[in-house]
Amino acid sequence: MDEFLQTVERRAYQMARFATGNPEDALDIVQDAMMAFVKRYADKPAEERRPLFFRIVQNRIRDWHRKQNVRNRWTAWWIGSYQDDEDDSDPIARLVDPKGRSPEKELSIRDSGTALQSAIERLPLRQQQAFLLRSFEELSVAETARAMGCAEGSVKTHHSRAVRSLREKLKDHWP
Amino acid sequence: MSLPSEDRDFEKHAKRLLDDSTDNLPAALQSRLTQARHRALEQKSKTSRWRAWLPQPVPGLALAGGLALALVFTLYSPTQSENRLDDLDLLATTDQLELYEDLEFYAWLAEEHPAESYETG
Known part of the structure; x- marks a missing residue:
């Protein structure tokens, strides 16, 4: 344990x-x-x-x-x-x-790691959960559904929306 | 619904960055996480020692009694709509989802280990 x-x-x-x-x-x-x-x-x-x-x-x-x-x-x-x-x-x-987060702090966010973390923080909670459980913790769709207490279809939807949203938010920071 | 390849590349890159930041958590924070883990494990061993002194059927009987009482109150208490709204609000802001987790746990116990449920803790 x-x-x-x-x-x-x-x-x-x-x-x-x-x-x-x-x-x-x-x-x-x-x-x-x-x-x-x-x-x-x-x-x-x-x-x-x-x-x-x-x-x-x-x-x-x-x-x-x-x-x-x-x-x-x-x-x-x-x-x-x-x-x-x-x-x-x-x-x-x-x-x-x-x-x-003050406006000054937002402006100071420059490097991609910090920008990623800031973008993840601003995701809606369900998208954030789906992204972190699937992409970071690498749980399967079924395991993520169990962890989130929702259907597998919802996990897929939240996850793909999260990835799209993060890519959009980070397009100026990432290569 | 699998992700397009550019999304998968993004996902890999994001995971690498997140792993880096997780591996490099400040030592003080890591130490507090370790302390929290030890507290959780210590609580488990204390509970086990305490339960060893209980007569075996007691936890099961206590649970059955609690559920019966909850049922009686649910069915027969003269609740009014206003009170129910208060209760709903209370439930929505309650401390933990303990009840929900407990129900899931007891359901699992009943399914998996019907004869040993009182031993688990």
Whole structure:
């Protein structure tokens, strides 16, 4: 089990970091996923471990996004009611970008590795999951479907859209 | 639906870059991942020692009791639409998808190891 977790923990961390944009939250997600995996699936055969482990990671990531959405809704509501009389501009626009990217930082992104990471962070979550599980973790379509909890056809669609979108976004950075 | 060859080339290039960045994670971060792994494995061994002292049918009975209670509350509680909306909201923002994962796990246990389900932990 130790050996298995050692082989997947860094890639799981990368996936969580892309999804959250926050190293601390990503670490929490990976630790939580390892705890849950060891508790529930320690006796599973080796060939079933990767899709199961990444399913837990993806569930934790989706859960993180749900919480963020609720938090953002409440923050937007609070800002809106607090400043109602002073400012009628869109409160959402005033929220801090959770990934912490300032325009200066965006402009400073130059090299292809960083550009790739930035482009992956900006993919819609399902496309990001499909791309990372298929192209980075190299799970099969069936394993990815199991990890994402969706149909194989959806995996193929999300994955091909992700690749097309990334190629389009990176055309100025990549040879 | 297989990817066109230029997409496959792109995919390979992207994987190489991602692998590079993963292999070169900062040492401090790698150390924290190792600690997290050890904590997960340690929790498993503690749980196993604790369960060894339990009478064998207890976890199975506790699960059956819990499910029966959940069923009773679901069928007979006088829920109103407003409360249900609150519950839905609560479910949508709940801490983890523990229940879902547990259900999957228990279903798997029942299918694969009906006689040993109380031993797994």
